[in-house]
Amino acid sequence: xxxxxxxxxxxxxxxxxxxxxxxxxxxxxxxxxxxxxxxxxxxxxxxxxxxxxxxxxxxxxxxxxxxxxxxxxxxxxxxxxxxxxxxxxxxxxxxxxxxxxxxxxxxxxxxxxxxxxxxxxxxxxxxxxxxxxxxxxxxxxxxxxxxxxxxxxxxxxxxxxxxxxxxxxxxxxxxxxxxxxxxxxxxxxxxxxxxxxxxxxxxxxxxxxxxxxxxxxxxxxxxxxxxxxxxxxxxxxxxxxxxxxxxxxxxxxxxxxxxxxxxxxxxxxxxxxxxxxxxxxxxxxxxxxxxxxxxxxxxxxxxxxxxxx
Numbered sequence: 001x002x003x004x005x006x007x008x009x010x011x012x013x014x015x016x017x018x019x020x021x022x023x024x025x026x027x028x029x030x031x032x033x034x035x036x037x038x039x040x041x042x043x044x045x046x047x048x049x050x051x052x053x054x055x056x057x058x059x060x061x062x063x064x065x066x067x068x069x070x071x072x073x074x075x076x077x078x079x080x081x082x083x084x085x086x087x088x089x090x091x092x093x094x095x096x097x098x099x100x101x102x103x104x105x106x107x108x109x110x111x112x113x114x115x116x117x118x119x120x121x122x123x124x125x126x127x128x129x130x131x132x133x134x135x136x137x138x139x140x141x142x143x144x145x146x147x148x149x150x151x152x153x154x155x156x157x158x159x160x161x162x163x164x165x166x167x168x169x170x171x172x173x174x175x176x177x178x179x180x181x182x183x184x185x186x187x188x189x190x191x192x193x194x195x196x197x198x199x200x201x202x203x204x205x206x207x208x209x210x211x212x213x214x215x216x217x218x219x220x221x222x223x224x225x226x227x228x229x230x231x232x233x234x235x236x237x238x239x240x241x242x243x244x245x246x247x248x249x250x251x252x253x254x255x256x257x258x259x260x261x262x263x264x265x266x267x268x269x270x271x272x273x274x275x276x277x278x279x280x281x282x283x284x285x286x287x288x289x290x291x292x293x294x295x296x297x298x299x300x301x302x303x304x305x306x307x308x309x
């Protein structure tokens with residue numbers, strides 16, 4: 001039996017080093033250097049190439065090194081008994097919160113406008129909004145979304161969240177399902193997407209959604225690139241339906257240099273950095289899952305293939 005690391009667009013070296021230090025007697029290999037493909041039972045991965053798992057007939061468990069798993073489920077043919085797990089780390093939640101509060105406060109206080117004015121040598125003051133008068137609407141109220149919603153509420157924002165099940169979070173109004181979606185979108189100064197990617201949520205950031213938001217709402221997408229219909233966003237920005245957008249995730253990463261997003265004045269781009277997995281803490285979860293797998297015990301943070309998260 002062996003552990004195989006398959007990484008794309010992420011440095012595998014620190015993961016390999018940490019595993020070898022803690023599992024010195026275990027066979028650990030890094031794709032594509034595999035001596036015995038049939039011996040691979042435990043895969044640790046990030047964005048594996050399409051159908052690459054087909055080369056390994058005896059995979060029993062697949063561990064994502066991030067909070068998402070659709071980079072696995074959307075690209076691989078998985079056996080029914082294959083176990084998929086992900087990383088759940090409080091640091092992912094705190095990092096996401098710090099990223100989002102930075103963006104929101106920057107927009108509230110017109111930082112983007114003043115940076116542009118500096119280039120133009122323009123001295124012009126603008127009105128700004130206060131936290132207590134600002135409405136934050138969060139799509140997705142899982143472990144990260146719920147934490148972020150709670151933190152925004154604690155410092156005085158008006159917060160609401162939309163999810164598949166009702167949530168009980170202090171000072172956060174909960175909306176569920178398609179019937180409550182339009183009401184949820186009302187009075188949104190900021191729409192923050194933290195949804196998992198499923199067949200039902202793919203393309204949810206679209207023309208219809210943008211038209212139902214108050215004019216001049218600001219979009220922050222830190223969920224998945226596939227949640228967004230790119231052409232619809234550009235059209236909404238050009239028509240001033242939205243005041244702007246901060247995009248941290250994209251369908252194709254790195255974002256191609258010729259992409260229209262780079263040149264659009266109302267779009268801010270960050271390179272998928274809103275919440276980065278911490279190798280040290282994630283490795284502990286992965287090793288615990290490996291040991292549980294060997295003992296045939298219940299693994300941590302197993303996902304439901306039916307739900308997609």
